[in-house]
Amino acid sequence: MMRERSAHNQDAREQAAQRQAEQSALEQTQHAQDGEARGSEALGSEAQTPLAQGRILQGTVVSLDRGYPLVRTERGEQRVQHSIDLIKNLPLRAAVGDRVVLCEEPGQDMPALTSIQERTSILARRELVESVHGGAGKIREQILACNFDFVAVVQSLGKRALDLEYLERQLVMANDSGVETLVILTKADLGRHVREDYAAAEAAAPGSTVLCTDTSTAKSQLAPLFAPHRLGVLVGRSGVGKSTLVNLLLGEERQATQSVRSRDNAGRHTTVARCLVELPGGGAVIDTAGMRAIGIAGDELGLARTFPEISAGAAQCRYRDCTHTHEPGCAVAEAGTISERRLNSYRALAAEVFD
Ligand SMILES: Nc1nc2c(ncn2[C@@H]2O[C@H](COP(=O)(O)OP(=O)(O)OP(=O)(O)O)[C@@H](O)[C@H]2O)c(=O)[nH]1
Ligand SMILES: [Mg+2]
Numbered sequence: 001m002m003r004e005r006s007a008h009n010q011d012a013r014e015q016a017a018q019r020q021a022e023q024s025a026l027e028q029t030q031h032a033q034d035g036e037a038r039g040s041e042a043l044g045s046e047a048q049t050p051l052a053q054g055r056i057l058q059g060t061v062v063s064l065d066r067g068y069p070l071v072r073t074e075r076g077e078q079r080v081q082h083s084i085d086l087i088k089n090l091p092l093r094a095a096v097g098d099r100v101v102l103c104e105e106p107g108q109d110m111p112a113l114t115s116i117q118e119r120t121s122i123l124a125r126r127e128l129v130e131s132v133h134g135g136a137g138k139i140r141e142q143i144l145a146c147n148f149d150f151v152a153v154v155q156s157l158g159k160r161a162l163d164l165e166y167l168e169r170q171l172v173m174a175n176d177s178g179v180e181t182l183v184i185l186t187k188a189d190l191g192r193h194v195r196e197d198y199a200a201a202e203a204a205a206p207g208s209t210v211l212c213t214d215t216s217t218a219k220s221q222l223a224p225l226f227a228p229h230r231l232g233v234l235v236g237r238s239g240v241g242k243s244t245l246v247n248l249l250l251g252e253e254r255q256a257t258q259s260v261r262s263r264d265n266a267g268r269h270t271t272v273a274r275c276l277v278e279l280p281g282g283g284a285v286i287d288t289a290g291m292r293a294i295g296i297a298g299d300e301l302g303l304a305r306t307f308p309e310i311s312a313g314a315a316q317c318r319y320r321d322c323t324h325t326h327e328p329g330c331a332v333a334e335a336g337t338i339s340e341r342r343l344n345s346y347r348a349l350a351a352e353v354f355d
């Protein structure tokens with residue numbers, strides 16, 4: 001078991017290194033693009049640039065269809081393929097939210113995606129890819145979305161109390177992206193202990209705004225978040241009401257939502273692919289498929305932002321790499337002010353991040 005775990009960690013480290021390599025490759029592509037842009041400016045004859053001839057287009061990836069990005073450009077949405085050069089030179093594939101450059105070559109049935117702009121934010125999770133030969137699977141990092149301004153973690157209210165540990169797990173993932181995060185509690189109309197749940201969510205999400213909605217209030221509460229050019233991502237378990245929120249913001253039933261009859265059919269995902277949806281107010285939202293399990297990727301940032309009271313106390317611990325479990329001189333454990341539930345939740349998540 002231990003060996004298996006460290007093999008996974010090795011994989012995860014390789015993935016992290018790869019991500020870094022991708023990012024610097026992205027920066028290089030970006031610089032090359034900047035150079036090109038300056039070059040054409042210097043030429044000063046816009047009519048001669050490929051852009052004006054319609055061979056080069058810029059756009060945003062709105063979804064992925066079996067590896068083919070669907071890109072929104074000024075000409076509408078187009079299915080494109082990664083250019084051979086991009087695939088050859090970089091271990092990089094477009095993700096939803098990516099800003100990309102397309103090139104139309106005569107004789108090609110689809111435009112080629114030739115470069116991806118440097119990402120301003122990334123939402124990623126780790127997933128275990130089962131080995132086809134049996135035995136230990138591989139850990140892979142999956143990029144769910146990029147270039148967003150905030151992430152909303154959605155959980156629904158109901159008969160049962162909130163799953164705070166799952167909320168914190170999702171917040172670690174969301175906070176790791178570095179952007180603003182919020183918690184949306186949906187189905188307030190079905191909640192049996194809305195007040196308590198709200199207070200518990202606030203305590204579990206010290207750095208985030210917590211909103212409590214139902215279908216009658218969601219639009220007016222959420223629309224102000226999606227100001228022009230602001231992009232938000234909705235994440236959360238299947239059935240919590242993410243696509244319902246998107247439809248309310250849109251003012252039309254564009255996203256498929258779980259039908260009343262299939263509501264008892266636990267584990268059925270209504271949304272199957274992530275997609276970016278433009279909203280009437282000028283902002284946009286990325287609707288994602290419910291995730292059964294999320295392995296948290298990334299580094300300490302997500303943990304530190306999700307558990308600020310623990311990271312603040314950690315500075316006083318005797319050992320710099322204190323795990324706050326059994327070490328002597330642990331200021332976090334000795335302080336006695338941090339809730340046992342939070343500390344246990346932190347320990348479980350930290351074991352995954354640091355292992
Ligand atoms: N009572 C009540 N039901 C709601 C509310 N919001 C959503 N629902 C219902 O919850 C069910 C699930 O909603 P979806 O929007 O499909 O959930 P989802 O999060 O997009 O689910 P996946 O796409 O599977 O990840 C639907 O039947 C909605 O009608 C609400 O505020 N109150
Ligand atoms: Mg959905």
Ligand SMILES: [Zn+2]
Binds near residue numbers: 314317327329333
């Ligand atoms: Zn400690």
